[in-house]
Amino acid sequence: MKQKNFLVTIAIVLATLISGCAEDDFQETAGVCPLVIDTNPDNAATNVPLNQVITVTFNEEMDPSTINSSSFIVTGASTIAGTLTYSGVTATFTPSVNLTPNTTYVVRITTAVKDLRGNALQEDYLFSFSTGATLQPLVLTTSPTPNETGVVLNKIVSATFNMPMDPATINTSTFTLKQGTTTITGVVTYSGNTALFTPNANLTANTVYTATITTGAHNMAGVALASNYVWNFTTGAIVAPRVILTDPFNTETGVLLNKVVTATFDMAMDPLTITTSTFTLKQGTDVILGSVSYSGNMASFTPNNPLLANAIFTATITTGAKNVAGIAIANNYVWTFKTINSSNAPDLGSASPFGAFGGNAGITNQGINTVINGSIATTAASTLVTGFHDATAIYTETPLNVGNVTGAIATAPPMPGTATSFAIAQQALLDANAAYLSISPASMPGGIDPGAGELGGLTLAPGIYKSNSGTFNISNGNLTLDAQGDPNTVWIFQTAAGLTVGIAGPTGAKSVVLINGALPKNVFWYVGSTAIINGAGGGTMVGTIIANSGVTFSTAGNAVQTVLNGRALSLVSSVTMVNTTINVPQ
Template sequence: MKQKKILVAMAIVLVTIITSCAKDDFQETLGLCPVVTSTNPINGATSVPLNQVVVVTFNEELNPNTINANSFIVTGSSTLSGSITYSGLTASFTPTVNLSPNTTYSIKITTAVKDLRGNALQEDYIFTFSTGATLQPIVISTSPTSNETGVALNKVVRATFNMPMDATTLNTSTFTLKQGTTTITGVVTYSGNNAFFTPSTNLVSNTIYTATITTGAKNLANTPIASNYVWSFTTGTIVAPKVISTDPSNNETGVLLNKVITATFDMPMNPLTINSSTFTLKQGTTTIAGTVNYSGTTASFSPANPLLADALFTATISVGAKNLAGTSITQDYVWKFTTINPSIGPNLGTASQFGAFGGNAGVTNQGINTVVNGSISTTAASTLITGFHDATAIYTETPLNKGLVTGSIFTAPPIPGTAASFAIATQGLIDANAAYISISPAMKPGGTDPGAGELGGLTLTPGIYKSASGTFNISNGNLTLDAQGDPNAVWIFQTATGLTVGIAGLTGAKSVILINGALPKNVFWYVGSAATINGAGGGTMVGTIIANSGVTFSTAGNSTQTILNGRALSLVSSVTMVNTTINVPQ
């Protein structure tokens, strides 16, 4: 037992010795001693950068007051001056000037360093490192290159170095640009390994400039370039921008009232110079309000309101419009155009010959008294023309369904359809679709709805009429169109969905009546869906109906003749007739 007690006592003494730290008064305080755990650079490091900050890390927090020039000493050929900081477990020494190349430095952390309990570093900690050779910065490329010609007048001059530089050494004293002996004013900036000289104003055309990087330009180790770097370049000829196209073009007519006017340049322009002062639109002496935008090489003017119909407008791009080099167009660019006259009807092209066109679905007759004074057509096969004949062929007629076509019938094969007749039908559909678009609200805006969708009982003068609800009806009486003595008067009716003429019953048929010189050829119906004309039979409809999804006349079994003085053109669906007479306008 006595031997065991002796061993325990010896262990306690050994632990006390290991964990104790000597104090200045040679008393012992139980606890951990400060120890250096790492350094940067590490002991024996070579090729250390000349702008190295020396960092020493300890195992515990120290008394900051003990980290100073007396306890953190850096020595080369002599003791270095610098600033010492301490944070967390780390002490740093930042030299006042860069280290010398090819030099060995010794760092001593003395026993004056103590922790917060007063425990001192047990012995001086010493480590060494060596710096590398001086690396000389050089200019490795420039823009413009030496002796380059045709340089843009708004050129930013650039010099690229082989290593990071001290940005504070790159300024208007070390990076200069001259024209002869005249110094060009500008701003010098630095990013990455690139120095940039941005002239305050554009350079002069056809002129030699000399750029210089002086030996005042230094790298991060404070090493300057070996000698002034000098290069020259020559600017190019001033190229004035010009307008190469406009929309509308000069003297164009029939321009839409909601037209966005554009002008395209032959080079990129300065967007800040394309505005309502440099891009204007006038009708006579009246300036049109609008918004000016610029994208790519195109300037656009969007009128705030629809343009006046049948009016002459003048658009102008003034000399205030400049390219990116600050060069103006040589003179104001002026062009004129005339807006559309809404009273001018669409061009039906080859579709004008058709009394009925059944898209790709065909044309059908039910009755023995159907007559089309004109031609009919479909892009479908000939078998989808039923109950008709022309002077050359019969198309699926029966004793109860016989219809006369005084013109021709055009379809796809098989016989009597041919490739030639199919080509005519195809072109007819193209022309009908173009006419349909040309009388749409998008192309002819501004239509009114005087009867809230009901046209019966109204007398209308020439103009554009658009259903607010999306449908037009003629059910409360006949519709009268008054040309007021103008044989060229045009009416355009626009409905987003359906058109219905007439109501049920023996006396339900309704008609369109033309007075004072009005002509069927000048009346047009834009129908977004389908049109139904006098389902009870009878009545006289007037005008060219262009419907997306079919036109139907009367109802099977009606013997009363229904008349259309115009055309029934369906872009997609079929046209169906029951004892109907269609007279194609001339």
């Protein structure tokens, strides 16, 4: 009898285990009883977003019919209405409206929730969380700014918020642009904290527009702007693009036969309008065949074949060239240049207008009588140009250091340096370096050294001259250059190290003298390191000096004027001068 009762007891226990979870002495056992294993938000979470979707994850697949508003209950100050869904092992509750700020919510999953075998939770599962304070989104900045005038016609209108926004709420319904009552069509995008409205067509000139960000724009917590943000701006007049720089420049001579002809505009152009139809090159009436490209405000014409020597060419940018706003240049832009008559003549390109170029280190003047009849430039910051002014700006002048630049000064920012002037300086440095290499011994071999490095007292015909010792001096007298009646002839002087003109003492200045048609524009100095020109002050130097490591004129305290009829182009270091006149050759 006792054995029979024991067997019955075993059978009852087994049946209970097979059918579900025992009610008494309950122990949660994964795979036997349903359990809540994860929640979002976590229990006791704080600063929960107001648009939080609540999820509960179970240890096994549940019966969806048991997950409803009676078994999944969210309460704050009262029971929260929402939508319940179930997928996989996760139940999801989406509140019908945003939660309330600074409020504690309790989520209860009751024992009415069962798994597919009918096993129920053994006890209600509760967890709580708290929402954070309301963070109101604001529009911090706009472009154009409120009441801005002169806005370009192809403007992309933008608004930047103080926090990330819900991208789904940033659209053409919440970000609008109107002209009066007329809605402007466009595309709205969102990136970072900034919304962008791109009109489908250019805006109208001299017109007031109204942009609006509505309260339909929400942050990531679902909080809307407190009120519509509205601002106005006015477009400017139609501004036609202009050609501001060409290479070669107008009437330039001595242009190399493999020259790529370029034109730089004052604004971005539509690349589709920069073609062989709008950028042409002719020699007389003959059309020069070539290819046209456009990059960074610059159009380039590359001839298919070398140009004819000693010939005049005409380049034209037609009114078919338009900016990105679809506005054409006002008139055809036409310029001419002449190719070299001597194969020795280098092409300075965009470095031609500069009387001094201070590499990436700047240009310094001391004295009150320095005059640059031309332009100066450096790829360094504007603060490294000292003692100069042009027609528009002053660069660190003092009453004792005044240098007049009749052309322009091109530097990197800060102001008065700009991105445009920096780009001009960068291109000039590239062209100066190319010219430097083109007159190097590697490019022009065969130079002679008639004075064993001493050029003073010599009279030299056109040709290539190279210092065997690596330095050139003009100290034993003046150097005379005789063109022998041909104004197109060229002199190239090559020194692997330094060039020194003049000696110490009040009468130590030396000069370069030109006779029989010789011209400063046809004299070139290749200097591997540094050029020092008349340290005692005075004298007249001639030619374009391209030095790797700097050029120095005179020394501090000299009042007598030192003259250069040419250019002082340093590729790396600075150019310094004291009471110096530089006349850029034409």
